[in-house]
Amino acid sequence: MAWMKIKDAFKAQAGVELTIKGWVRTKRDSKADGGLSFIAVNDGTCFDPIQVVARHDLSNYEEVAKIGTGCSVEVDGVLVESQGKGQSVEIQATAVRVIGWVQDPDTYPASNKRHSFEYLREIAHLRTRTNTFGSVARVRHALSQSIHRFMDEQDFYWVHTPIITGSDCEGAGEMFRVSTLDFCNIPKTDDGQVDFSQDFFGKESHLTVSGQLNVETYASSLSRVYTFGPTFRAENSNTTRHLAEFWMIEPEIAFADLHDNIELASGMLRTCASDLLERRMDDLEFFDLRIEKGLIDRLKMIAEAPVKTITYTEAIKILEGCNEKFEYDVKWGSDMQSEHERYLTEKHFKQPVAVINYPKDIKAFYMRLNDEGTDGAPGQTVAAVDILVPGVGEMVGGSQREERLDVLDSRITEMGLDIEDYWWYRDLRKYGTVPHAGYGLGFERLVQFCTGMQNIRDVIPFPRAPRQAEF
């Protein structure tokens, strides 16, 4: 008999003979008709388990009766219309083979009951067997496929930027050190410093915090490029939206300005939403029912409407003019607090909002300096953009890059950075410079937004966070 994935079995013709393989979600027994068992089997290919009906006349029915949640099984049978109410079709089993028993069911951690997400995080190797984490895994996969497909259709090349970096000037946060030196016997130079010349790379090295500087080099010849890979931040962040290891999409577009940047991000979000609605409705229905009501309507809205754009200066005016009581005061020139961002996207606009042109003093050195008086702002701004989304906050951070060497140099100096560290980055401005723009999109935050999952640690298979590196 042909082995069929369960998602295909649901669509097959009644009467077909088939074999399915998977893990038991639940089993219920009945004494009717001399005894029969209903076994719900899931193989991860779709949300729903399929119901297997095993009758007492199976040669190994005594064994079948002992099957419990978590067992792996192989079932031969015939697909038939279900006599019961919970499902359209089911499999009348002609053979049920147990491949792997659950040893000592009393200790099986992922037993058939409701568990808290906090507890499931402690058994991350088994939580994938639950409805929620199966759905998260499928949605996460679908989103990453959508992004690659969208970027390919927009003529972007995927560039694999390094994970280990010898550059200490990426400037996006605390870095994890990479070293093969013996901690118990660290070589020192004459003046008592650690002698990194004896380390693996002959210099200090770290895990990357961003592929942006590297990918800008490829944009300066291939025009449209992006990275999609893991990044690392050694910040002691204990929140529902930060990880020490997370995945980021970083497009970089040559001959482009801030608005081209926003248009790309907006198109990416639209594509992700509409692809999910088309491909993963089974999982979305679960999230809408059990995790966040209204999720599907929100994704439908995202799939149709472009992102709303406002300037930082306008955002400040909205916040100053509203009746909301904020813990922190709103003031032009200081960064918006989380509560301010949430108000804008969740209460005022009720949709994703791109906020552009921030005061230069609160943004990075490489962001392009705007002309004095842009947007009627009271101070000088840079061409930066943050895209804020309901429930998550900041999902995208980007900018048009400073392509003018003299302006870049004075910004590096102004911020107290060492110009020598940026020699190759500056070369891009010396040799055929070009206006360009890019952004970083936090992939896990996108998954959160598309599933309604509240804690970012529950949308990545094995979360890395302070004091969390088990598995």
Add this chain to the structure above:
RNA sequence: UCCUCCGUAGCUCAAUUGGUAGAGCGAGCGGCUGUUAACCGCUAGGUCACUGGUUCGAGUCCAGUCGGAGGAGCCA
């Protein structure tokens, strides 16, 4: 890192003014049933996070440590 809350059975939680440990779910066994968050009965299961202190007596009060959650900052 800061603020708040929490840590009791495999899981989710109770335990009165400090008086010596309890339920539901899960698991095992039995009953019933084309079942599907099933239902009924029985059984097993505890170093009350750890260390120290107060007390005749601490799950309960105090101090410290460790761990978790939510919020803040940093950011994606």
